[in-house]
Structures are given as C-alpha cells and as structure tokens.
Amino acid sequence: MDGSIILETKNLRKEFGALVAVDNVDLRVQANTVHAIIGPNGAGKTTLFNLLSNAFEPTAGKVFFQGRDITHLPTHRIIHLGIGRSFQITNLFPNLTALENVRLAAQALGKDNFRFLRAASHFKRYEQRAWEALNLVGLTDRALMPARALPHGDQRKLELAIILAPDPKLLLLDEPTAGMAAEQVPEMMNLISQINKTSSKTIILVEHNMSVVMNISDRITVMHLGRVLAEGTPSEIAANPEVQNAYLGKLYGDMKKREA
Amino acid sequence: MNQASISPSKFSSRFKSFFRGNLGGWIVILAMVLLPFITSLISGQSISNLLANESGMAKFVQGLAIEIFILALYALSYDLILGVTGLLSFGHAMFFAVGAYLTGILLKSFGWSLWATLGMVLVAAIIQAILFAVVLPRVQGVTFALVTLGIASVFYIVIQSHEMSAYAGADVGLQGVVAPEFINAADHRMRFYFVTLGLLIGMYLLYKRFVNSPTGRVCIAIRENEKRALMLGYNTFYFKLIALTLASITAALAGCLHALFQPIVSPHTASMGFTIAALLMTLIGGVGTLSGALVGAAIYRLLEYGLKNIFGEQATFLLGVVYVLIVLFLPYGIIGTWKLRALQIRSGWQRLIGLVTGKPKQA
Ligand SMILES: Nc1ncnc2c1ncn2[C@@H]1O[C@H](COP(=O)(O)OP(=O)(O)OP(=O)(O)O)[C@@H](O)[C@H]1O
Numbered sequence: 337m338d339g340s341i342i343l344e345t346k347n348l349r350k351e352f353g354a355l356v357a358v359d360n361v362d363l364r365v366q367a368n369t370v371h372a373i374i375g376p377n378g379a380g381k382t383t384l385f386n387l388l389s390n391a392f393e394p395t396a397g398k399v400f401f402q403g404r405d406i407t408h409l410p411t412h413r414i415i416h417l418g419i420g421r422s423f424q425i426t427n428l429f430p431n432l433t434a435l436e437n438v439r440l441a442a443q444a445l446g447k448d449n450f451r452f453l454r455a456a457s458h459f460k461r462y463e464q465r466a467w468e469a470l471n472l473v474g475l476t477d478r479a480l481m482p483a484r485a486l487p488h489g490d491q492r493k494l495e496l497a498i499i500l501a502p503d504p505k506l507l508l509l510d511e512p513t514a515g516m517a518a519e520q521v522p523e524m525m526n527l528i529s530q531i532n533k534t535s536s537k538t539i540i541l542v543e544h545n546m547s548v549v550m551n552i553s554d555r556i557t558v559m560h561l562g563r564v565l566a567e568g569t570p571s572e573i574a575a576n577p578e579v580q581n582a583y584l585g586k587l588y589g590d591m592k593k594r595e596a
Numbered sequence: 597m598n599q600a601s602i603s604p605s606k607f608s609s610r611f612k613s614f615f616r617g618n619l620g621g622w623i624v625i626l627a628m629v630l631l632p633f634i635t636s637l638i639s640g641q642s643i644s645n646l647l648a649n650e651s652g653m654a655k656f657v658q659g660l661a662i663e664i665f666i667l668a669l670y671a672l673s674y675d676l677i678l679g680v681t682g683l684l685s686f687g688h689a690m691f692f693a694v695g696a697y698l699t700g701i702l703l704k705s706f707g708w709s710l711w712a713t714l715g716m717v718l719v720a721a722i723i724q725a726i727l728f729a730v731v732l733p734r735v736q737g738v739t740f741a742l743v744t745l746g747i748a749s750v751f752y753i754v755i756q757s758h759e760m761s762a763y764a765g766a767d768v769g770l771q772g773v774v775a776p777e778f779i780n781a782a783d784h785r786m787r788f789y790f791v792t793l794g795l796l797i798g799m800y801l802l803y804k805r806f807v808n809s810p811t812g813r814v815c816i817a818i819r820e821n822e823k824r825a826l827m828l829g830y831n832t833f834y835f836k837l838i839a840l841t842l843a844s845i846t847a848a849l850a851g852c853l854h855a856l857f858q859p860i861v862s863p864h865t866a867s868m869g870f871t872i873a874a875l876l877m878t879l880i881g882g883v884g885t886l887s888g889a890l891v892g893a894a895i896y897r898l899l900e901y902g903l904k905n906i907f908g909e910q911a912t913f914l915l916g917v918v919y920v921l922i923v924l925f926l927p928y929g930i931i932g933t934w935k936l937r938a939l940q941i942r943s944g945w946q947r948l949i950g951l952v953t954g955k956p957k958q959a
C-alpha cells in the first residue's frame with residue numbers, strides 16, 4: 337500500500353443501460369495535491385464523482401480511500417471519513433440562511449445531532465465553525481441571507497464553505513466555477529489553491545475548461561467518452577498530441593457548431 | 597459604573613424582550629385561561645355556578661374550546677411531519693384513531709386504569725410510527741403518501757370489521773366509554789378544559805423547542821433538500837423516524853383526549869377524510885409554522901360550527917368554498933402570510949430609515 341495515495345479507483349465502471357458513462361477508470365490521487373479531471377461535456381466526470389462519493393453504486397470496480405475499500409458505504413458515511421463533495425449544479429438548502437447551510441454541515445460531524453430539548457444556538461462551536469468557513473470564502477456579510485437570494489457566484493462560494501466546515505481531508509469539487517462570470521473565475525481558483533496550500537487538503541477538481549486548471553493543478557487526468565485518455569503534469573498534458581486531437585478537436589468542433 | 601446598576605436594567609430588558617417576542621402567544625394563553633370566566637359573566641352566570649359545573653353557555657363554550665384544543669394537537673402533529681420534515685403522509689388519521697380506540701377499548705372492555713391505558717397508548721404510538729417509518733428508505737414523496745394511505749386504509753377496514761365489533765362497535769363506532777371520575781368532562785368540564793389546554797400549551801412549547809434544536813434543524817434540512825442532508829453526513833432515516841414518533845405520540849394523545857371527551861369514537865376518525873382535515877387545518881394556518889396549526893384548528897372548527905348552525909346541511913358545500921378561497925388568497929396560510937407581510941413591512945421601514953439617514957442597510 338502506498339501511503340501517499342489518498343484515493344484510488346480500480347476498474348471503476350458505470351453503465352446506464354447501453355451507455356458506458358465511466359469505462360474501467362483507474363485513478364490514483366496523491367495526498368496534498370490538486371488533481372484536475374478534465375474532459376468535454378458528457379465525458380463522465382460527474383458520474384465519476386457520483387461513484388467516488390457513493391451517490392451511485394458502480395456497475396463494477398472498487399474505490400479505496402486511504403487504503404480502505406469504501407465502494408459500498410452509504411452516502412452519509414462518506415463525509416465521516418473526511419471526504420467532502422460539492423456539486424456542479426448548485427445544491428443548497430434554499431430557504432435557510434447561508435449561515436444555517438454551513439452550520440448544518442458543521443453540526444453533522446458532532447455528537448449533538450439527537451439533542452432535541454436544547455436550542456441549536458446553545459451549541460456555539462458549530463456556529464463558530466460556520467463563521468470561520470464563511471469567512472474563508474468571503475461571505476460573512478451575507479451570512480444571514482437565505483441561500484436562494486444570493487447571487488450565483490456567492491452560491492458557488494457557499495457550496496465551498498459547506499464542504500469546508502467539517503474540515504475534510506479530501507475535497508471533490510465538481511466545476512466550482514460553473515455558471516460564474518468569467519471575471520470571478522480567477523478568484524475562485526485562487527481560493528481553491530489557497531485551501532490546498534494552507535491546510536494541506538487534497539483537492540480533486542472537475543473542469544471542462546482546460547485553461548482554467550492549468551495553473552493550479554499538480555496533475556491532470558483527461559477523460560473522454562468515459563475513458564481516461566491521458567494523465568500527467570499540466571505541461572505533459574498540454575503537449576500530449578492525443579489530448580490535443582480528441583479534446584481540443586472536440587472544442588474546435590463545438591466552436592464550429594456555435595458559429596454555424 | 598458599578599455592577600449593581602447594570603444588572604437590574606439588563607434583567608428588565610431581558611424580561612421585556614421575552615414578553616415582546618411572545619406577546620401574541622401570552623395574550624392568547626391569557627384569553628384561554630380567562631375564557632370560562634368571561635363567558636359565564638357575559639351569560640349572567642355566577643362564578644360559583646360555573647365552578648359547580650352547571651350547564652349553560654360557559655359549559656358549552658368550554659366544550660367547543662376543548663374540541664378545538666384536541667384538533668389543534670392533531671394538526672400540530674401533522675405540521676411537524678408535513679411542514680417541518682416535509683413528509684407527505686395520507687395516513688395521519690390512523691395516528692389519532694389508534695389513540696382514541698385504544699383508550700376507549702382498554703377503559704371500557706378491559707377495565708384498565710387511565711395511567712395503564714396512557715402507557716399502552718404511548719407504546720402503540722411508537723410502534724405505529726416505526727411501522728410508517730420502515731417503508732421510508734424504500735419510498736419517497738408521493739409513494740410514501742400512497743403507502744401510508746394504504747396502511748391507514750387497512751386500519752380503517754379492520755376497525756369497522758365484524759370480528760372487531762364487540763370492541764370497536766363496527767361502523768357505528770365505540771360507544772359508552774366512561775372516563776375516570778376525576779377527569780370526567782360531564783362532571784368536571786372546567787378541569788378537563790384546563791387539562792387539555794395545559795397539554796396543548798406544553799406540547800406546543802415542546803414542538804417550538806424541537807424545531808429549533810439540532811435534531812429539528814436537520815428535519816428542516818431534510819424538507820429543504822434531503823439528498824444534500826445525506827451528503828452532509830446525516831442518516832436522514834433516523835431524523836424522519838424521530839419526527840414521525842413525536843407526531844404519532846402527539847396525535848395519539850389527541851385521540852386519547854377525544855375518547856375521554858366524546859360520547860362516541862366514530863370510525864370517521866380513522867378515515868381519509870380526517871387526514872384531509874389535518875391537511876386543511878395546517879394549510880389554513882400556514883404549513884411549517886406550528887402556530888398556524890393552532891389557528892387553523894380554531895378556524896376549521898368554528899367555521900364548521902357557525903356555518904352548520906346557519907345553513908344546516910348545505911354548510912358542507914360552503915365550507916369547501918371557504919377553504920378553496922383561503923388557500924387561493926392566502927397560499928402561505930394565515931400565519932405564514934402574516935409573517936411574510938411583517939417581514940416586508942420591516943424591511944420597508946429599514947429601507948426608509950436608510951434613505952433618510954443616508955446609510956443604506958442590508959436586508
Ligand atoms: N443518471 C443518469 N442516467 C442516465 N444517464 C446518465 C446519468 N447521469 C449521466 N448520464 C450520462 O452519462 C454520460 C456522462 O455524463 P456526466 O454527467 O458524467 O458527464 P460530465 O463529464 O460531467 O459532463 P459535463 O461537463 O456536461 O458536466 C452522459 O452521456 C450522460 O447523459
């Protein structure tokens with residue numbers, strides 16, 4: 337067992353009927369790194385995340401976290417091991433305040449979930465954690481707004497605060513900048529890089545825009561049609577002719593389509 | 597500045613804010629406590645006559661109020677699972693009916709004491725909550741509604757069956773339950789009134805605390821987005837089980853009071869219609885507000901009583917029309933709409949103050 341591998345998949349496979357969304361993926365993620373998974377629309381990135389966070393049961397294959405087989409653990413156990421997952425499509429508690437969204441995330445890992453005769457405000461430490469996480473993403477002055485009333489960019493930040501609150505070892509971020517205005521993207525990427533450096537968390541980051549992840553990733557895995565097309569450092573990936581062919585060719589095709 | 601001068605003012609401000617925050621509630625409680633005395637004075641009955649349980653308007657009004665309190669307990673329990681936890685159950689009447697029938701049968705046919713009966717009702721309430729909960733991991737949303745309707749329908753048929761008729765009185769219902777003398781509502785109407793009122797207030801405060809506790813907050817999160825709650829690490833099943841259990845106990849307690857108070861426990865209390873009554877009361881008052889369930893129960897019973905008095909049998913149709921109008925014009929219910937308005941007015945004031953003082957305030 338390699339001590340520095342935090343997450344590993346073996347022959348991971350997911351079929352939806354005839355469609356193979358994830359096709360025998362072997363992934364090895366080093367601890368304390370930023371590992372990007374890129375690929376065009378429909379490559380199977382989100383499906384892979386759903387398998388890693390046990391939202392889906394795989395058709396075949398296994399997932400190991402810190403050497404432990406977690407393939408068949410129920411979804412709600414995953415976070416207790418130290419894996420936090422954010423969503424491509426904003427997935428919040430819309431009518432609760434930003435603070436309460438994060439406070440619930442902090443409370444989940446404590447031992448007070450079944451205290452029903454005391455007010456939640458009595459348990460200060462969870463609120464404390466929530467404020468810290470909100471502060472990290474820069475949302476403290478909007479903490480008391482209901483999540484649904486936040487601008488989209490702030491909702492993405494809130495999503496990040498929610499998974500930071502329980503202090504996980506591994507963050508799975510599914511297109512954290514999805515739907516963000518272009519000028520907000522660097523800020524988010526800096527934030528993610530910061531989190532990786534200052535608190536030595538491992539980050540697996542899904543993106544479909546290659547240029548966004550070039551600067552902050554230690555390693556990049558390229559997916560295409562459910563398969564791993566290539567893996568390597570950003571410069572290796574940028575120089576890989578196969579990637580350029582399949583991935584950039586696809587992008588070029590998309591551009592053509594848009595022009596037409 | 598010395599310490600002594602601070603603490604009394606701090607105490608009084610805390611005292612004031614405690615009352616200001618709950619002012620409406622305190623007024624209602626006070627009004628309910630005074631209700632028997634006020635009605636007896638209005639109707640020209642002396643207080644000593646009232647205390648001697650003499651019939652008259654005061655006794656009648658207390659009876660109507662007791663019915664409302666019982667319905668309010670029942671509606672409150674429905675709001676906990678529908679409004680707070682987001683579970684749509686169509687079998688809620690069963691929670692009530694089990695409490696009512698069990699109380700009647702144990703007291704009448706088995707001669708149990710009231711306390712033993714209450715203990716048994718509690719056990720039965722927990723068992724039926726577990727029965728409803730076991731299907732939860734397998735079904736969701738509308739399917740849960742249909743499964744609970746199925747379970748309750750079976751109970752509805754069984755309770756009217758020929759085999760059970762010696763105990764449950766078939767389709768006529770359970771008659772001749774005699775409540776223990778010390779709480780008998782015919783002889784001690786006012787005592788029963790205050791016991792019911794006390795239980796309602798106690799339960800309401802417990803519910804208020806519950807929805808604000810760590811457990812209750814998770815129930816709200818489940819209503820908002822269960823998948824996300826799971827992803828945060830909550831095993832949502834247990835929270836739904838707790839909400840169902842608390843609701844089941846409350847509804848069974850309401851049923852128990854119903855059996856002690858009414859001369860007859862009708863199979864209607866186990867029917868789909870009575871579940872819809874719970875739904876209506878919470879809708880009228882405002883889903884998820886808790887206090888709305890109490891307001892809804894009062895309006896529901898008073899409307900029914902008033903319209904039946906004036907229009908006789910045509911009232912049922914009119915009631916339907918009124919409910920449709922309420923739901924159309926107050927989609928968040930009375931309390932829900934009122935809270936929304938209060939919020940709008942407050943933020944309007946803040947904006948105005950912000951304009952005047954030149955310091956715009958975040959909403
Ligand atoms: N629950 C599902 N049922 C059936 N098919 C699915 C399901 N989820 C995903 N798919 C299919 O699997 C394939 C991979 O989808 P996935 O969402 O994983 O792609 P992605 O790489 O995340 O794409 P994007 O960049 O658009 O987010 C797609 O063809 C998609 O239609």
Ligand SMILES: [Mg+2]
Pocket residue numbers: 381382383424
């Ligand atoms: Mg995706």
